[in-house]
Amino acid sequence: MAKWHKVVAEDGFKTTYCFFHRRKQFAIFRLEDGIYATDNSCSHEYSPLCEGMIVEGDVYCPKHGSRFDIRTGAVKDFPATRPVKTYETKVEDGFVWIKA
Numbered sequence: 001m002a003k004w005h006k007v008v009a010e011d012g013f014k015t016t017y018c019f020f021h022r023r024k025q026f027a028i029f030r031l032e033d034g035i036y037a038t039d040n041s042c043s044h045e046y047s048p049l050c051e052g053m054i055v056e057g058d059v060y061c062p063k064h065g066s067r068f069d070i071r072t073g074a075v076k077d078f079p080a081t082r083p084v085k086t087y088e089t090k091v092e093d094g095f096v097w098i099k100a
């Protein structure tokens with residue numbers, strides 16, 4: 001069952017943050033309308049999405065350039081064909097939390 005995890009101070013990162021928990025990696029993204037979380041591993045060959053370029057709510061994988069919708073995890077450009085998982089987030093008491 002998913003639990004809430006305290007990740008980072010809300011003002012502790014600029015646009016992206018990588019979070020490791022129990023051998024799993026998460027990418028935290030700050031967009032203009034809120035904070036979002038996805039799996040950090042690209043669904044193509046597991047490159048870290050938190051190192052990717054963010055353009056208009058999408059993240060480009062740094063390895064081969066697949067594009068993912070940060071809000072939904074949907075894949076928008078090849079070579080990836082599978083979405084990445086997204087996670088519920090909240091900001092509480094000045095900290096970002098994710099439910100995973």
Ligand code: FES
Pocket residue numbers: 042043044045046047061062063064065066078079080
């Ligand atoms: S590893 Fe991300 S597109 Fe290939």
